[in-house]
Amino acid sequence: MFEFGRMKRLPPYVFAVVNQLKTELRRKGEDIIDLGMGNPDIPTPKHIVDKLIEAAQKPHNHRYSSSMGIRKLREAICNWYKRRYDVDLDPEEEAVVTIGAKEGLSHLVLAIVEPGDVVFVPNPTYPIHPYSVIIAGGDVRSIPIGPDRDLFEDLLQATRQTWPRPKALIISYPHNPTTAVVDLEFFKKIVSFCKENNIIVLHDFAYADIAFDGYTPPSFLQVPGAKDIGVEFFSMSKSYSMPGWRVGFCVGNKKLIETLKKIKSYLDYGVFQPIQIASIIALNGPDDCVKKIVETYRERRDALVDGLNRLGWRIEKPKATMFVWAKIPPRFREMGSLKFSELLLREAKVAVSPGIGFGHYGDEYVRFALVENPHRIKQAIRGIRRMFYKYY
Numbered sequence: 001m002f003e004f005g006r007m008k009r010l011p012p013y014v015f016a017v018v019n020q021l022k023t024e025l026r027r028k029g030e031d032i033i034d035l036g037m038g039n040p041d042i043p044t045p046k047h048i049v050d051k052l053i054e055a056a057q058k059p060h061n062h063r064y065s066s067s068m069g070i071r072k073l074r075e076a077i078c079n080w081y082k083r084r085y086d087v088d089l090d091p092e093e094e095a096v097v098t099i100g101a102k103e104g105l106s107h108l109v110l111a112i113v114e115p116g117d118v119v120f121v122p123n124p125t126y127p128i129h130p131y132s133v134i135i136a137g138g139d140v141r142s143i144p145i146g147p148d149r150d151l152f153e154d155l156l157q158a159t160r161q162t163w164p165r166p167k168a169l170i171i172s173y174p175h176n177p178t179t180a181v182v183d184l185e186f187f188k189k190i191v192s193f194c195k196e197n198n199i200i201v202l203h204d205f206a207y208a209d210i211a212f213d214g215y216t217p218p219s220f221l222q223v224p225g226a227k228d229i230g231v232e233f234f235s236m237s238k239s240y241s242m243p244g245w246r247v248g249f250c251v252g253n254k255k256l257i258e259t260l261k262k263i264k265s266y267l268d269y270g271v272f273q274p275i276q277i278a279s280i281i282a283l284n285g286p287d288d289c290v291k292k293i294v295e296t297y298r299e300r301r302d303a304l305v306d307g308l309n310r311l312g313w314r315i316e317k318p319k320a321t322m323f324v325w326a327k328i329p330p331r332f333r334e335m336g337s338l339k340f341s342e343l344l345l346r347e348a349k350v351a352v353s354p355g356i357g358f359g360h361y362g363d364e365y366v367r368f369a370l371v372e373n374p375h376r377i378k379q380a381i382r383g384i385r386r387m388f389y390k391y392y
Helices: 015-027 046-056 071-085 100-112 128-135 151-161 184-197 254-267 273-284 288-310 330-348 374-391
Strands: 095-098 118-123 139-144 168-171 200-204 230-235 248-252 323-327 365-369
Touching (some): 288 374, 330 374
Parallel strands (some): 118 139
Antiparallel strands (some): 095 248, 230 248
16 A cells, blocks of 8 residues: 555565574574573663662753753763863764664764665675665675775775766774774874765774773874764763663764754754763763773683684684684585574574674674673573584
């Protein structure tokens, strides 16, 4: 009866296949260790929760807030960037609070991309990056990324071969799902290239703090001139373990910030004010809680990777993110990531995300999310060992 062209452009949700099987097995009483969705399980630090409770008890905080975020939170955001990255930002013109990074990025794409516009997006990558372009009516051009690829060289080649010229580039480092990391020199090349070609840069910096072994992720905005052509998104979900709170921010280019503010003014009234007040405490407070969260993910990473390596499933330890991106063992690779994920669920009782869900270049991989404690991760390893013994 009804036809919706924009919805037809969105592919079937690959993860739904695994989620449905997971639900069926749990209904049968199976103990499934869920390392699929990147849904942080670590409790939000107590001092942030306490501030939320205090602020929520004040009736004036129950009213509509501001779609751009309250002034004190925008000031805290800018001060945080100055302390962390020595980047100067104007809280009035270069910062806006978002309902998580996902909302901010997708609405900015909706505001700036028109039908026929080309946007470069790495493949594989976090699904909202390409799908936000599709929802906006734009055309996605995939740039393959992986251990045997040079994203910058592929970007140069794609630009030479693309017409009309790309309007924007969406990138995210540290990268979900591949866990790839870059240095500041990479961002310098991106800024130079995008300035030369008049390309807008949207950088998703969700895993800014989740890094290990001495690696410190750089901010895209640390590069001189980056604010001329782009913005950066940050989420409170990972660093402060506030996923369900739905709060993040976007900073950078004044025109792009103004555009995001404008479209948000039509679409929402901002984040619940007590959450914004608690976020101020998080950003202004000591970072001991962040270090503790990072250490928790490191312990889980080591438990998972060391355990898989002992099974002969060779994986390097990622330097960042809350994920492990694992190339499917040769014995199972031809079946593809979706069938292999189903096999892990049925035989090992372990749920993972199939790489194909992040783009067709990810089909030789699965993604483990570090959202279970080391004891449960070791239980997952035992289940995978049993599966390997059965099929090898």
